[in-house]
Amino acid sequence: MALDEGSGWSSSSDGMKLDIHQIDAFAAGPFEGNPAAVMPLADWLDDSVLQQLAEENNLSETAFYIPRVPGDAGPHDPEHPAYHLRWFTPAIEVDLCGHATLATAAQIFEDVHPDADRIQFWTRSGWLNVNRGPDATLVMDFPAEPPVPTTIDPRIAAALRIPVRECLKATDLVFVAESEHDIASMAPDFAVISPLKVRGVVVTAASDTNGVDFVSRWFGAAAGVREDPVTGSAHSQIAPYWAHVLGRNSLVGRQLSARGGTVHCDVRGDRVSLSGTYRRYLRGTIEF
Numbered sequence: 001m002a003l004d005e006g007s008g009w010s011s012s013s014d015g016m017k018l019d020i021h022q023i024d025a026f027a028a029g030p031f032e033g034n035p036a037a038v039m040p041l042a043d044w045l046d047d048s049v050l051q052q053l054a055e056e057n058n059l060s061e062t063a064f065y066i067p068r069v070p071g072d073a074g075p076h077d078p079e080h081p082a083y084h085l086r087w088f089t090p091a092i093e094v095d096l097c098g099h100a101t102l103a104t105a106a107q108i109f110e111d112v113h114p115d116a117d118r119i120q121f122w123t124r125s126g127w128l129n130v131n132r133g134p135d136a137t138l139v140m141d142f143p144a145e146p147p148v149p150t151t152i153d154p155r156i157a158a159a160l161r162i163p164v165r166e167c168l169k170a171t172d173l174v175f176v177a178e179s180e181h182d183i184a185s186m187a188p189d190f191a192v193i194s195p196l197k198v199r200g201v202v203v204t205a206a207s208d209t210n211g212v213d214f215v216s217r218w219f220g221a222a223a224g225v226r227e228d229p230v231t232g233s234a235h236s237q238i239a240p241y242w243a244h245v246l247g248r249n250s251l252v253g254r255q256l257s258a259r260g261g262t263v264h265c266d267v268r269g270d271r272v273s274l275s276g277t278y279r280r281y282l283r284g285t286i287e288f
Contacts, residue, residue: 008039008040008041008042015287015288016287016288017285017286017287018039018041018053018285018286018288019039019040019283019284019285019286020037020038020039020057020282020283020284020285020286021037021038021039021103021107021280021282021283021284022035022036022037022038022059022280022281022282022284023035023036023038023103023106023107023278023279023280023281024036024103024278024279024280024281025098025099025100025102025103025106025230025232025261025276025278026099026102026230026232026255026261026262026263026276026277026278027259027261027276027277027278027279028261028262028277029279030279030281031259032259032260032261032279033099033229033230033259033260033261033276033278033279034060034099034228034229034230034231034259034261035059035060035229035281036059036060036061036062036063036097036099036100036102036103036104037054037057037059037061037062037063037100038062038063038065038100038103038104038107039053039062039063039064039065039286040064040065040066040067040107041064041065041066042066042067043066044064044066047093050062050064050086050088050093051088051092051093053088053286054088054089054090055090055091057090058090059090060089060099060100060225060228060229061087061088061089061094061097061099061100062087062088062100063085063086063087063097063100063101063103063104064085064086064087064088065083065084065085065086065104065108065121066083066084067083068083068084069082069083069084069122070084070122073122073127074126074127076120076122076127077118077120080116080117080118080119080120080129081108081112081113081116081118081119081120082119082120082121082122083104083108083119083120083121083122084121084122084123085101085104085121085122085123085128086123086124087100087101087123089220089223089224089225090224090225091222091223091224091225092222092223092224093124094124094199094223094233095123095124095125095171096123096124096125096142096143096171096233096236097232097233098140098142098231098232098233098234098235098236098263098274099230099231099232099261101121101123101128101130101140101232102130102138102140102232102274102276102278103278104121105119105121105130105138105140106138106278106280107280109132109138110280116132117131117132118130118131118132125142125143126143128140128141128142129141133275135277136277136278137264137275137276137277138275138276138277138278139273139274139275140232140273140274140275141271141273142232142233142236142271142272142273142274143236143270143271143272144236144239144240144267144268144269144270144271144272145170145171145236145237145240146170146237146240146241146244147168147169147170147172147174147237147238147240147241148168148169148170149166149167149168149169150167150168150169150173151167152164152166152167152175153167155192156173156175156192156193156196156201157175158189158192159188159189159191159192159193160175160177160186160188160189160201160203161186161187161188161189162177162178162182162183162185162186162203163177163178163182164176164177164178164203165177165178168241169198170237171198171199171233171237172198172199172200172201172202172218172234172237173196173198173200173201173202174201174202174203174204174237174238174241175201175202175203175204176204176205176241177203177204177205178205179205179208180205180206180207180208180209180215180256182205183203183204183205183215183216183217183256184215184256186203186217188201188203188219190219190226193219193220193221194220194221194226195221196221196222197221197222198221198222199220199221199222199223200218200219200220200221200222200223200225200228200231200234201218201219201220201221202216202217202218202231202234202237202238203216203217203218203219204216204238204241204242206242206245206246207254209254211252212252212253212254212262213242213246213251213252213253214238214242214246214251214253214254215253215254215255215256216231216234216235216238216253216254216255216256217255217256217257218231218234218255218257227257228257229255229257229258229259229260229261230255230257230259230260230261230263230276231255232263232274232276235253235263235265235272235274236272236274238253239251239253239265239267239272239274240267240272243265243267249266249267249268250264250265250266250267251264251265251266251267252264252265253265261276262276263275263276264276
């Protein structure tokens with residue numbers, strides 16, 4: 001058997017073994033937040049195998065990383081560890097994922113670089129940095145993607161089954177609802193949402209809960225995820241919107257899925273920092 005020390009994988013004539021970690025991102029306690037699978041690799045496997053692994057894991061996202069970055073990745077700080085990171089839903093590879101990035105950084109900070117204060121990731125969305133924050137909080141530096149107004153499709157609006165007052169478009173379709181109660185109680189028609197040619201649908205509203213500025217839920221379309229528990233990348237879209245509406249850059253978002261999770265947002269021009277806590281749940285080995 002060949003073993004690559006620290007890589008998370010080994011191989012033999014009987015097949016391959018891969019390490020897997022399951023970490024709940026944006027979680028304040030057990031069974032909260034969004035579970036992500038994190039799988040360290042020595043080298044990239046075929047894309048078809050990565051997709052099959054993500055489908056088998058059957059979580060919103062599986063994060064794969066290797067301990068090298070491409071030669072054309074551009075400049076980064078040699079003082080901090082750098083990795084090449086990719087994310088797969090059970091259906092597709094995606095350009096940006098918040099909760100699986102936070103989960104990957106958590107695993108690397110704890111298991112590989114316990115003395116580091118920053119991890120750098122080369123991704124489809126360019127360089128993303130994750131810093132250690134206070135009280136076991138991790139702070140991610142993401143590109144901001146302010147959504148732009150678009151026409152409300154009455155068929156989609158009707159499928160949400162709540163009143164909506166505004167529709168915007170970024171990576172996802174974003175619907176602004178009337179109230180937090182509407183967001184919490186909604187039961188959309190997935191027969192309409194699932195075939196849409198967008199990654200997903202975000203529904204958001206101002207919050208009337210003390211200490212929370214806005215709430216949201218995220219429903220998958222092309223991404224192949226019915227409802228995501230906590231969607232970090234959606235907050236890179238809706239945090240700039242609410243920063244403009246509420247007139248302040250530091251905001252707290254709460255995703256009202258069944259598991260629930262809190263994302264602290266700080267909008268800074270064309271970037272947004274997203275921070276939260278995590279809980280480790282599982283360490284294991286995949287054999288195939």
